[in-house]
Amino acid sequence: MAGDRDELVFHTNPQSRGRIVRWMLEEIGQPYRTAVQAYGAGMKSPEYLAINPMGKVPAIVHRGVVVTEAAAICAYLADAFPEAGLAPAQDDPLRGSYFRWLFFAAGPVEAAVSAKALGLLAPPERAGMVGYGSFEQTVDTLEIAAQSASPWLLGDRFSAADVYVGSQVDFGLTFGSIPERPAFTAWAGRLREREAYRRAQALDNALVAQES
Template structure:
């Protein structure tokens, strides 16, 4: 791998779609490596990159970054010319980080727990970061409703990519309810050229159905 090459490990049937979208928003060059479930994803070579044996992951400047939210945040800072992250002295940096971590933490946990029938009972809600599924979705809806048109107002950011990507996934799999604020935000996101390019690239990698 060249010293400054950006390598993107993914599978079109994964959260790697969110990172692909982020890369397309950045407009930078990168090389895609498709890792197969049950195959190369569990190989010794890939486990040396991500011991979890999961995608997405990136390699950049000798650094490995895993976890979709972390990758989006890293890329936004690594390529500041794209303007996808507020500077550290920008007051919008707080809300930017807040919603990135909220989606990676409570939203991801609540949606997954509900899908598996493993939500914490009400009397133990205080023990889990998401409290309850409804509480988490209501808070997420508040963020989506305030997106005018984006989470940081007129400025599109990596938070829209990651948090919006979670909403987009959730609407598609019906793990997030089709509330007006979610569907309206998702429509704005899907209209972005980078989103459409990313979808086309990943759709082209989907296995053929015989």
């Protein structure tokens, strides 16, 4: 049925990067169905592996299309629901900055933070081989993005880039994976005041409480 095909299904776990997509979904304001996937058997089940062979969350299914990877999902949703105003139009000069920061966070920031947490940062003499260069260089560049967020990455216009890049900053400050700097804390403070952010947090925190 057409209604079933148009349904937006959100596969997640409340203790995962799915929190980023939850926030994005609350920002677009469209109805969606949540399918919680448990770590282990749930995410590695044949049914879920048919959706995401990586056996990871988040993932969405919309109009018969599967989208995985949090940054890609945010970009997809922003374009799929333009009425939410979360992505610059194709002919808008701001679209370049929008993609620049969105994928800077998905690439160098994600890689550098993960490598540091695992004690696997590239040695200085091999920094040219990795996309992030060094952890310090990546964080300094992320700070440039945060400093430009006045109040948002695209100026007065909030976008999906704020959701994704801002989530990296928010998580980093919460778990100590990025250093506290005034530009980071100020931006994160503005993000945490958004109603969609608060709704998303409440929904995921309620799911965590159910599991405990």
